[in-house]
Amino acid sequence: MSDLPQQLINGLWQGAALALFAMGYTLVFGVLDIINLAQGATYMWGAFFAFLCVTKLNWPIWYAIPAAMVGAGFLAVLLDRLAFKPLRSLTSGGLVLWAGFIVFLLGAVGNLSQDIKWVTIVSGALIMLGGFVLDYRSGKPLRTREVPHLAPIISSIGATFILVSLAISQFGAQVSRFPPNLFPVKPYNVTAEAVISPIQVLVLGLSLGLMIILSFLINRTQMGRAIRAIAWSERTSRLLGINVDYVIAQTFFISGALAGAAGVLLGLAFNRLEPNMGGEVELAGLTVIIVGGMGSIGGAAIAAFLVGMIRVLSVAYIDSSFRDAFVFGLLILVLLLRPSGIFGRSKTVRA
């Protein structure tokens, strides 16, 4: 048991990164009642945005992290407009956006000559921008519809496929790595035996910082009040004059930025980026938000640390083959004893 302090550190910083991912996940659920399964793909793209900034633009990592968060945030907003908004209310702008997106995809992955490729990509992006503005300005949707609960889940799975395939076409299926020496590797000694590396300190610090900022945003600002109002009732919020679409876009932006931050940080810590990296964290993240109570941000944060600890300690003291079995064991236990999650409450007081 002499290695316990080190194992606790291992669990702690991984829990922190998982918390970032899961808070965004649960925020979108709290507001819109949809599980955005494309969160894992956003996480992956966040890591690759930073990778592009560092390798192609030669930015220092300090600029690359916020840039990746902003990039992933906008990606999540775009995802909402493409995959979720048309299910809530379809506008003519939404159709233009989709047309632009298809042109963009053709340019990005189609087998075209270099010049035509760029013309297609740029014109696709411009049409998308136009569609975005049209969609935002259109007061009256073509039709509002009641879709089954499963529809957004299916469309987010579809979005995941598109995003992962795009990443494979751009970066290849193999593992990409950040250049070495981005970060000092010399670990700090916490106790005589236990060490923590600078990147792990950064993960912990940034996660805790973002958690505090998020809880301030939700609880103390006008935007947070609007988000909570929509979570309570979208219809009432509209009647009260809240710009619902705008607030939903903000929610997606925050959620995407958090996923992007988690992607960069874990990508940096393990120095391993691949198009399928979202899959694993997504399962862990889903466990976290169910254990924490769907829609409860504080619950997600605490459950993330719990899951991180269980993952590490089960490997350390039981058997590494059973790591995921223990995590899902916890999930089943919570579902049996407290189906709404440890910190879950009824819908009216959520978020």
Added chain:
Amino acid sequence: MKTRSFLFLTILMVLFGAYPVFDSSVANAAQTNTLSGEIPIGAVWSLTGDAAVYGPSQKNASELAAEQINKSGMLGAAKIKLITEDDRSTKEGAITAFDKLIKEYKVVAILGPTLSNSAKAADPIAQAAKVPVLAVSNTAGGIVEMGDFIFRDSLPEMLVQPNTIKQTKNKFGYKKVAILYGNDDVFTKGGYDAFKKALDDQGIKILATETFNKKDSDFSAQLTKIKGLKPDAIIVSALAEEAASIMSQARQLGIPASVPIIGGNGFNSPKLAQLAGPAAEGAITGAAWLITNDTPGNKAFVEAYHKKYGANPDQFAAQAYAGVYILADAIKTAGSSNPVAIRDAMAKIKNLDTVLGKFSFDSRREPVHAPVVQIIKNGQFVLFK
């Protein structure tokens, strides 16, 4: 749609079953015992797909060898014609390639395929058609066991690792080690089995056996546990990707460089040093071939390869290069391009000079030559002394 694909499958199965037997008997009767003209040899490499890091250097080296053999007049008036097929790193691709080579091109022997997995699917086709196969990169168990027409020149880990353990034990004098291996992959599990046997045979104590799964990125829990046990050395059986992460995280967790990390065949790739950077320094692994070997013709091979392709050959290239020479030698001894005669001549090869060293086949058609132990110094593999 369903009935059509079923029909197609049936036709395919009929072809598989009946055609080769009929075909080879006719072909054998037609071939005479003199060597002349072009002798078609098939080569199946993974040029695209997951294993595309290995295939191209095999293709380059085999083409270089064929070119040299034809220029030297080793086979008299006859020339080797190498027909290369890509199996796309899949079993299906390998089966299609074998089928095409045997039926369409009537090859007298086949080199490859790159992956053991594909070999297990495709080799039985050649066995049934009585065309010899020389595997040049399959290291898993159960390859030559598929039939008496299947050979390999790539040393399996069971033969490499005892030597690795012996040499490193003599140098470091370690008595207790910890093992870390991937338990959901045939290749890394096979490496673990080989190490376990070698360690047991040589009386080295195993403090702990830790496992991980393919695509894991976090090894800190296992490594922390290993660090706490204070082993004299750490044995790792992992693919290059995971091996790189393990090396980096071990050093990050403060496992000192005085504890050597000894790896299986997965370490045997220049990628390891590229991926893990300075953390890969001092990684040790057994190998069948090393660029600085002073085996017969090795220096000339490395120079010719570098001149032609502008890069240094790796172990996969050397084994493919040696493979073509082994086949050529068998054809020369047989004095015939009859596949059965070539098989019989190949089975008798003893102490042939190749870039891998003095090369023989044992009675099970497994390769016999001395393995080497290598260590990463300044990002390069050098001979471990």
